[in-house]
Amino acid sequence: MLTDKIKSVIRDVPDFPKPGILFKDITPIFHDQQLCNEIVSEFANRVADKKINAIVGVESRGFLFGFALANKMNIPFILVRKAGKLPYKKIAYEYDLEYGSAKVEMQVDEIQPGWNVLIHDDLLATGGTAEAAAKLIQMQQGIVAGFAFVVELNFLKGREKLLPYSSEIISLVNY
Numbered sequence: 001m002l003t004d005k006i007k008s009v010i011r012d013v014p015d016f017p018k019p020g021i022l023f024k025d026i027t028p029i030f031h032d033q034q035l036c037n038e039i040v041s042e043f044a045n046r047v048a049d050k051k052i053n054a055i056v057g058v059e060s061r062g063f064l065f066g067f068a069l070a071n072k073m074n075i076p077f078i079l080v081r082k083a084g085k086l087p088y089k090k091i092a093y094e095y096d097l098e099y100g101s102a103k104v105e106m107q108v109d110e111i112q113p114g115w116n117v118l119i120h121d122d123l124l125a126t127g128g129t130a131e132a133a134a135k136l137i138q139m140q141q142g143i144v145a146g147f148a149f150v151v152e153l154n155f156l157k158g159r160e161k162l163l164p165y166s167s168e169i170i171s172l173v174n175y
Contacts, residue, residue: 113141127158
């Protein structure tokens with residue numbers, strides 16, 4: 001089963017990025033090309049009936065499978081990046097973090113009005129960054145068709161923050 005394969009290679013890193021956090025490191029997945037292909041295929045299968053027009057990948061790990069998925073589906077891939085990283089005209093959305101705030105940006109001409117857009121990131125924790133990406137899509141009159149994550153940390157309840165945008169929330173592995 002795909003979930004078991006993914007869990008078998010995810011590495012737990014205690015006390016990262018600060019004491020008391022058990023970090024779920026997905027980087028060992030990238031050493032197994034067959035597993036990577038299975039992950040992309042699983043995402044593609046789960047959204048095959050959704051008429052997705054584009055995939056938004058959230059910086060930076062959302063670029064990895066998000067780009068591969070967009071290529072497999074033969075649709076555009078759109079970057080959501082931290083503030084100051086995109087060179088062209090952009091829109092921004094600022095959101096609160098546990099301590100402080102963050103801002104993400106998207107170029108202004110990336111999404112056509114009415115497009116169904118899937119948001120991809122590697123991990124769903126509190127949901128703040130994925131929600132910010134959803135806000136950027138809506139600011140350009142796009143429709144949030146769903147969210148796709150490799151890992152979801154259920155205890156942080158990020159899913160609840162995303163449900164107002166779409167009930168289509170895919171997580172391949174849940175902790």
